[in-house]
Amino acid sequence: MAGVVNCRQLALGTGRPKIAVPITGHTTAEILAAVAPIKAAQPDLVEWRVDFYEDVTDAEKLQQTGQQLRAALGNLALLTTFRTHGEGGELALNETAYFQLCHAILVGGFTDALDVERYHDEASVKQVVAQAHQQNVVVIMSNHDFAKTPAQAELVQRLTSMVAWGADIAKIAVMPQSPTDVLTLLAATNEARETLNQPIITMSMGDLGKVSRLAGEVFGSCLSFATVGAASAPGQIAVDRLRPVLDELKLKG
Template identity: 40%
Template sequence: MRTVTLGGVPGRVVLGEGIPKTIVPLTASSLEALLAECAAAAAAECDIVEWRIDHFAGFRAAPPGDAPRGAPSSGGVDSILEAASHLTAAAGRPLLATFRTASEGGASAISPAEYEALLDALVRGGGVQAVDVEHFRAPGLTARVAEAAHAAGVAVVASYHDFGATPPRERILARLAAMAGSGADVAKIACMPKRMEDVLTLLAASSEASRTLDAPIIAVSMGPLGVISRAAAGQFGSCATFAAVGEASAPGQVPLAELEPVLRSFARWSSAR
């Protein structure tokens, strides 16, 4: 499996190398509160901060004319790019920019055209080190974003989220393979289990994908049942896992202070075999 490097020195993070990297989401609606969350995440020594732009009030600023409700205006995009610059400077580590759409469990709706335009602005704006792209939102979307992102030195995480169920193992593998083959640097899937067997299905798919795909993967089983997928992420092939500093942004997300020692213990036990 190849590795993916985010950021420069200092603050450089390599995905696909060593123990899984910890990603802490920032979900405040104002820049002031975001900076406070960012400071807390940095103090907790996470590896990567994720900015969940769908929670940010600034993206909805003054939509012009007949723009879709909730779509970012040019002023909204400007405020997003300005905030990204402040957050990157404050984080001291890579910033992953994510607009999680309502259709995949996010806080805000956005039209397909506005979503792609926002991602394009983020990768060209120079304020982030990686962007999340909902791979199945539109045909060819990930490839288009990846072309611009790679020209700007920005990494791409292609993602898919199912808050209703866990697909069969073959479908999980197919989705991860499609994302890995799209030009994305990392392929991510998060699914909701209804029973423990669903967690085992995701973990088995994660393990196989990590051995057979060229891109690093992130596979998460959400909710209380899926906590083991976060704690044992490295044993089942995930290059990173999401943790909370303060309020969790997804079901089953574990506090970073509790998760990080477990990740290190699993890595130590595994290497001692």
């Protein structure tokens, strides 16, 4: 059974799935302006999608903005994510630039968790994981497929490999082409929850997959991504609509 991972004051992997909301601003001003309405909505975690940020490749500006964001968020946990273009992000970076960016985020000292994509050079991924752990930063290792839903065994294998590579939390998001694909994702989630010793985050994207964003406590996904303003992926639900449903579906006892 999966364990619990602490991220600032947040315990991931126990109870109702926690709620994350993205910040997708292009400028420092837009990023900081998003904080007040997000805090008013009371999510559990904020994801800063730095691939939207116009100065993302300038390490000094990235770190300065990150530190301002950290101060503005107070005790809210912060996940920092650069989503590569091949996995649905806004910007294409080569391997060297991607890992330089991960390093700059960690050196900046502003984030509680770092998204590290699984499908990069193994040695480089493991090096970033080690650096993050040295700084007590949680690693959410991820993989996103915007075209299809792989077979259940493949989904479980990907999540398993993330844990083997040092992930604190393993994450996978896939696109369904049919209701059967949604069932495949949910079955893989349940299997991984029963076999892995780390929490997992899974979702089936788009309108067809919305049910997966609601059913995490039953099947084993510890975090659901919602919106306050702009969405960062297809199928995200507004936080004020998602929270009551998660509460209603909470397992008793």
